[in-house]
Amino acid sequence: MQIVETVVEMQKIRRSLKGSVGFVPTMGYLHEGHLALVRRSREANDHTIVSIFVNPTQFGPNEDFDRYPRDYPRDFALLEKEKADFVYLPTPAQMYPEGYNTWIEVNGVTDRLEGAVRPGHFRGVSTVVNKLFNIVQPARAYFGQKDAQQCVVIRKMVVDLNMNLEMIVVPTVREVDGLAMSSRNVYLSPDERQQAPVLNQSLELAKKLWLEGERDSAKIRLAMVDLIKQSPLGKIEYISIADALTLRELEKTESPALISLVVRFGKTRLIDNILLGKP
């Protein structure tokens, strides 16, 4: 496994690679969810490149950029074990040099949900992913379903800008109690951690109701709220029942629907989601 630290070196290596490249962009502090992406990439491509970059432009001024967890030695060991071919570690100064001023705006699908709560977040995400795609030039890029809106936004960017790659979304990997794996789970206190599976439980409840025929989004949401309230450390920020492609809220829960929610535990925002029907 080779560690690559500059744009120029990454571009040079990319030019030398024959065959297909699979790409897994991450912010590091890797967990099983990331490793599932790496495995999928290795199955389908001649080379797998994993980037680790805590991207400053997708964090708001009061968000957790500085305290976002980092552990490069552990990440390298995990990727070595998964037989990733390259780990690419750009620096903020390389990605955003003095005078940097070009931004990708995916409008519409970024107005809602995380985009509404975190202004500028998706502009930062789409811009950095666009840059990484241009540097790495993958045939396939792998993202986790846990960040559902991010997947919708990046897919829209790829389609709208005619980017020459296939985007692959991999199901969320969960802890044994159902909590979606996330680098931010490390922020949780033991009590919070114990109650955090309520996000997944509320989504499973919604799915059960939907499979039983319930289509009234208000009723589904109410049932989720009732369940989550039994975990008093969790504060619901939003529960969205939306069209899985446009992210427009649905009064009737028609397939394909994306139910997504944010529950705060102390300062920690946990997100999770479930798809109903094929998107």
Added chain:
Amino acid sequence: MQIVETVVEMQKIRRSLKGSVGFVPTMGYLHEGHLALVRRSREANDHTIVSIFVNPTQFGPNEDFDRYPRDYPRDFALLEKEKADFVYLPTPAQMYPEGYNTWIEVNGVTDRLEGAVRPGHFRGVSTVVNKLFNIVQPARAYFGQKDAQQCVVIRKMVVDLNMNLEMIVVPTVREVDGLAMSSRNVYLSPDERQQAPVLNQSLELAKKLWLEGERDSAKIRLAMVDLIKQSPLGKIEYISIADALTLRELEKTESPALISLVVRFGKTRLIDNILLGKP
């Protein structure tokens, strides 16, 4: 020479091409300026692709999108003669399908000059060029110096987004009386056409003063204004003396400087520019 009419067909052809691709994006109604770009591309690349697309998103609501001159048979004949390999003719519906909503914003250098007078113009330009670059994947792309700010904006986009291509700016081609070639020259009445070389004359005067040692931008501008006023059909919209890279206005005309101007003849905006020193 092959005419390509869909995104999918262009992508398929691109995948089949071995060796380097040179790309000349145009809005058609070709003149010697465009053909100079095609020749430069043919000298340096294994394949040359020319696109013709009057891009609706770079025209304002009161601009000349509908009446912008078009003559495909003549364009095809000229490109055939220059031995271009492919002419790519996307349609607005293909480039901007229902629900299209992704935009490239190059901030800073788009605030001034043409960007200030034509809000949204450069957003449309950078977005369409980004898309065309992704479809055509050129090793080198060719642009005319006549659209000086466009060259600065696209170069900034290419650098900021780490796009994998070389951008080549080719000197402005002029009529024998010095008028910069432009598809819009066809709008000029005979009287206007006779006076239109005053743009180039004023730039040559500025260069002469600069070569003689004048560095006071106000004095250079005043001399240009005095000259242009001798052509009463022309109305000066702006004369800019700016840093050639940042486009910030210069009080002292230090190299590299870009002197650019817009003069209106009736409804027709003519633009021209000159570089002082190497950018």
